[in-house]
Amino acid sequence: MLDIIESLRQSPIVLLAVMLICGIVAGRVLMLVRLPAITGYILSGLILGPEATDLISKGMLHPLQDFTEVALGIIAFNIGTSFDRTTVRSLGPGIVLTTLGQSLAVFVMTTTLVWLLGMPIIYALLCGALGISTGPTTTYLLLRSFRIEGRFASYVYGNVAFSDVLCIISFGILSSATIHGVGTEAANLSKTLLISVRSEALSCIVGAVLGLIILLPLQLVQKDLRLGEGHQETLFFGALLAAIGISVALKLSTLLTPMCTGVVLSNGIEKVKLDQLKALIEPLTTPLFVVFLVTAGARLQPDALMHPSTAFIAVAYVLTSVAGKVLGTFGAAGVLGLQPPIRKYLGFSVAVQGGLVIGLAVDLLHKAMLTFPESAMGPMHRMISALLVGVLIYQLIGPSIVRFGMTRGAASN
Numbered sequence: 563m564l565d566i567i568e569s570l571r572q573s574p575i576v577l578l579a580v581m582l583i584c585g586i587v588a589g590r591v592l593m594l595v596r597l598p599a600i601t602g603y604i605l606s607g608l609i610l611g612p613e614a615t616d617l618i619s620k621g622m623l624h625p626l627q628d629f630t631e632v633a634l635g636i637i638a639f640n641i642g643t644s645f646d647r648t649t650v651r652s653l654g655p656g657i658v659l660t661t662l663g664q665s666l667a668v669f670v671m672t673t674t675l676v677w678l679l680g681m682p683i684i685y686a687l688l689c690g691a692l693g694i695s696t697g698p699t700t701t702y703l704l705l706r707s708f709r710i711e712g713r714f715a716s717y718v719y720g721n722v723a724f725s726d727v728l729c730i731i732s733f734g735i736l737s738s739a740t741i742h743g744v745g746t747e748a749a750n751l752s753k754t755l756l757i758s759v760r761s762e763a764l765s766c767i768v769g770a771v772l773g774l775i776i777l778l779p780l781q782l783v784q785k786d787l788r789l790g791e792g793h794q795e796t797l798f799f800g801a802l803l804a805a806i807g808i809s810v811a812l813k814l815s816t817l818l819t820p821m822c823t824g825v826v827l828s829n830g831i832e833k834v835k836l837d838q839l840k841a842l843i844e845p846l847t848t849p850l851f852v853v854f855l856v857t858a859g860a861r862l863q864p865d866a867l868m869h870p871s872t873a874f875i876a877v878a879y880v881l882t883s884v885a886g887k888v889l890g891t892f893g894a895a896g897v898l899g900l901q902p903p904i905r906k907y908l909g910f911s912v913a914v915q916g917g918l919v920i921g922l923a924v925d926l927l928h929k930a931m932l933t934f935p936e937s938a939m940g941p942m943h944r945m946i947s948a949l950l951v952g953v954l955i956y957q958l959i960g961p962s963i964v965r966f967g968m969t970r971g972a973a974s975n
Contacts, residue, residue, distance in 0.1 A: 577622060578853060584610060585852040598957035600916065603852055604950060607859020618860040626857045627928050633854035634921040635806035635820040636847055638730060641698070642769075642824025643840065644723040646833055656898055657720040663894025664721070664909060665694045665728045668886030675878045680871060685945045688736050689875075692923065692949060693883035695729035696722045697916035697960065704964050710972045717904050718911050718968070721891075726918060730817045734762050737926045738815075741933055765815035766822045769805055773826025776801040780831065798839045799846075801827065816925070851917060858924045862950065866943035875944070876951035884913045884963065903971045910967025914960030915953050923949045 588606035589599030610617045618626070673690030677683055701722050705715055738758035780797045801823060809819035828836055866872065891909035923946050930942050 574622070574625065577618065580617065581607075581610065581853050581856045582849055585856045589852075598954070600855060600920075600957055601954050603855035604859035604862070604920075604954075607856035608862050608864070609859075610856065611860030611862065613862070613864050618857070623857070623860060623928075626853070626860075627925075629850060629853045629857060630921060630925055630928065631810055631816050632803075632806055633847075633850050633917070634816055634925055635809070636802065636850070637918050637921060638817040638821040639802050639805065639824040640840065641723060641726045641730070642821035643828040643836060644719070645727075645825045646828040646836070648833065650720075656895075656900055657717055658724060659898055660717075660891060660894045660900065660904070660908070661721050661724040661728065663897075664887055664890035665725060667890025667893070668693045668883050669732070671886040672879060672882040675882050676875055679875050679878055681875060681945060682941050684736070684740055685941055688733065688740065688926070689879055689945065689949065691729060691733040691736055692919050693879060693886065694725055694732065695915055695918050695922075696725045696912045697914040697918070697956070698722050698726065700914045700916060700961060701912060701964060704961065704968060708965070708968055708972070710968050712972070713901075714903055714908075714968075714971045717908055718971075721908060721912050725912065727821070729918070730815075730821060730922075731762065733922050734765075734815050734817055735759055737922070737929075738762070740926070741929050762815055762818055765809060765818040768808065768812070768814060769819035769822030770826050772801070772805055772808065772819070773823040773830075776804070776823070777827060777830040780827070794835075795839060798827075817922075854924075855917070855920065858920050858950070861924060861927055862947060863943045866940070866947040867951070869944050869947070872944060872948045872951060875948035876955060879948060879952040880955045880959075883915075887913050907967040907971030910963055911971055913956075913963040913967070915956040919949060919953050 584606040585603045588602030590602070592602040592605075593599050607618070609615060612618065612620045612623075669690040671690075672693035673686045676689045677686035681689065701718065705718060710718075735758045738761055776797065780794065780801070802820060805820035805823040806816060808814070809816045831839075888909035892905055895905035895908065927942060927946050930939065934942075
C-alpha cells in the first residue's frame with residue numbers, strides 16, 4: 563500500500579491534478595470570506611510544499627519551473643500584443659512621458675525606503691523595479707465593469723502596458739546582474755550591468771525575428787479560405803511557445819523574447835483577428851496560472867515569511883509604489899499640461915498588482931537557487947516573501963483604490 567502511495571506521489575500527472583484541485587478549492591474558499599483567490603493558490607502551495615506536507619518535494623520544484631516560464635511568457639506576450647501601431651499612435655507621446663515620470667518616482671521611492679529598512683541594495687533595486695508594474699487583468703476588468711471609455715480609458719490602457727514593459731526591462735537587467743554576481747566595486751557593477759543589457763537587447767532581437775518568421779505563414783493561412791480557424795490558432799499558439807522555448811534554450815529573457823514576438827505579431831495581424839486568437843487561447847491559461855501560483859507557494863520559506871522585517875517591507879513596498887504612481891503621474895502630467903482628470907486620477911487607476919510580480923520574483927528565486935549556496939539565500943527569501951505579502955495586500959486594497967481613480971477620472975473627463 564505504501565508503495566502505491568509513493569508511486570502516486572512521484573507521478574507528475576497526479577501531482578498536477580492535486581495542485582489544480584487543491585488550488586481551485588482553496589481559492590474558492592477564500593473568495594467566500596472575501597479574500598482574493600490568488601491567496602488561496604499560494605497558501606495551498608505552501609501546505610503542499612516541502613516545508614509542510616512535502617507532497618511537492620524539492621526534487622519536483624525544478625520540473626515545475628517550466629510552468630513558471632510558460633506563465634511568464636504568456637503574460638509578457640499579451641503585454642507585447644497591446645502595442646499595435648494604431649493604439650500607440652492614438653495616445654501620442656504624452657502617455658509615454660507620463661509613464662516614464664511615474665515609473666521613475668515609484669522606482670526611487672520604493673528602492674530608497676526598502677533599502678532604509680535593511681534590505682541589501684541590489685534587492686532594494688529589484689523591489690523598486692517591481693513596484694513599477696501593474697495588474698493588467700484586474701485593471702481591464704474594472705474598466706469594463708464600470709463601462710469607462712474614451713480618452714481617460716485609453717490613457718489607463720496605455721499606462722498599464724508601458725509600465726509593465728518598463729518593469730520587465732528594468733527587472734530583467736537587475737535580475738541578470740544579480741545572478742551573475744554583482745561585486746561591491748563600481749567596475750564590477752558596471753561590467754555586470756553591461757552584460758545584462760546586452761543579453762536583454764539580444765532577447766528583443768530574437769523575439770522580433772521570430773515574430774517576423776511566424777508572421778508570413780500566419781498571414782498565408784489567414785488568406786486561404788480552405789483552411790479552418792484551427793490552423794491560425796495553432797500557428798499563433800506555436801509562435802508563443804516557440805518564443806518561450808527558444809528563450810529558455812538559449813538562456814535569453816523569458817519575458818522580453820515573447821513580448822517582442824507579441825509586438826511584431828500585433829502589428830502584422832488585423833486587430834479584430836488578433837483579439838479573436840487571443841480569446842481562443844485564454845481558456846488554456848487559467849489552469850496554467852493556478853499551477854504556477856501553487857508552485858510559487860511551495861517555494862516559500864515559512865521562516866522568511868515570519869521574519870519581523872517581512873511585514874514592514876511588504877507594507878513599505880505597497881505604500882511607496884502607490885504613492886509613487888500617484889505623485890509621479892501628477893508631476894509628469896502637470897509638466898506636460900495634460901488634462902486635470904489624467905493628472906489627478908490616472909495614478910490611482912493603475913494602483914494594483916498581481917501575477918507579473920509573483921512570476922518575476924519566483925523565476926528569480928529559482929535561478930538564484932541554482933546559482934547560490936543555500937547559506938546565501940536568506941535575503942533573497944525575505945525579499946520574495948515580502949513581495950508576495952505585498953501582492954496579497956494589493957489584491958485586498960488595490961481594487962478599491964483603482965475604483966476611486968477610475969470613477970473620479972471618468973466623471974471629470
